[in-house]
Amino acid sequence: MTVALLPELPALMVEEQVRSALLEDLGRAGDITTLATIGPDMSATAEMRVREAGVIAGLELARSAFRLIDPSIRFDALVEDGDRVAPGTPIARISGRARGLLSAERVALNFLMHLSGIATYTAKFADEIAHTAAKVCCTRKTIPGLRALEKYAVRLGGGSNHRYGLDDAVLIKDNHIAVSGGVAGAIRAARAYCGHLVKVEIEVDGLAQMREALGAAPDVILLDNMSPELLSEAVAVNAAHWRLGADDYVGDPRRTRLEASGNVTIETIRAIAETGVDYISTSKITMAAPTLDIGLDISI
Known part of the structure; x- marks a missing residue:
């Protein structure tokens, strides 16, 4: 079920938050694990799935994380913010160069898991x-x-x-x-x-x-x-x-x-x-x- 009159986050606000989180994670030398083990031309496809029932929030922040790391990465949302989903539901599919996909993964998931947790808990009260x-x-x-x-x-x-x-x-x-x-x-x-x-x-x-x-x-x-x-x-x-x-x-x-x-x-x-x-x-x-x-x- 999608919430009526969905709120929106301004694109500039999203980018500022995500950019700050990525810079914190990349530190002074970038993702050294990925740089050491994954070649620059290697590609991959990934799928995000929920492991428990909940309300989704933060898809645009996740999309922004992959885009800021590598603009060529494709992020396809399979649900919308505000949707209630069952365990096992795929919520996004991501494909492109593997280095960028791996380096953005944690920041994207952190925003999604935190905000979806708040939306889910709020829904229980509501x-x-x-x-x-x-x-x-x-x-x-x-x-x-x-x-x-x-x-x-x-x-x-x-x-x-x-x-x-x-x-x-x-x-x-x-x-x-x-x-x-x-x-x-x-x-x-x-x-x-x-x-x-x-x-x-x-x-x-x-x-x-x-x-x-x-x-x-x-x-x-x-x-x-x-x-x-x-x-x-x-x-x-x-x-x-x-x-x-x-x-x-x-x-x-x-x-x-x-x-x-x-x-x-x-x-x-x-x-x-x-x-x-x-x-x-x-x-x-x-x-x-x-x-x-x-x-x-x-x-x-």
Whole structure:
């Protein structure tokens, strides 16, 4: 199954990431093993296969790895990013000069295995809550330098992206509130500083803080480490504040959106989503995702 409205990575971003990875791997003298054992005119064909079920992410990075090493190498993708595949599925066929194929292999597989692992793990979380209106979101807890790629993989797995960095949205956390002196004041200060195009979210740890926040009308309230029972109460408080009945609540454009965070696991996310919150953010889908097992086998 292919994800609707597939995200895309800009070609320049892909090339920059892959070039950096190749330079790291080639070091000061290049692939000395391949240079010593493989002649310059030898050719080979290889096939990439998944060894377990998963969601594919990172094909363009793999393609770029082979192209940057040797532009004459042919890379034929047999699936698309976002596809769900069964164990044993061939996902790409590569052919050309063997030296380039072997030298690019590890970098290509590293990107594919890491990003496909994130997409696959995200899909497990998204599937758990597919019967609700909630969306599972990633956080800023990503490997430095790979944030855009990891957030791309999250979307391929059916998740949503939270803010990309400190500069594209306001998230007022407990330490900001403690230093600035209060919930409502912090929201108003953020509005005055950033202007109408920047979303403002604030983290609260209880219903009292939530009610204070609602009075200042943030775009999103983050409900931190609350039980499903308390989250359900928060949804009711939000509906009452905006004078909305159950039939109108989900689609009403005026109301403040609610995000749950903290202690989110594959075992807990269903109960959290069923409380009626809009978003569930977790670092698990990027920081705890296992890699997807993908192999490359050569046939001369």
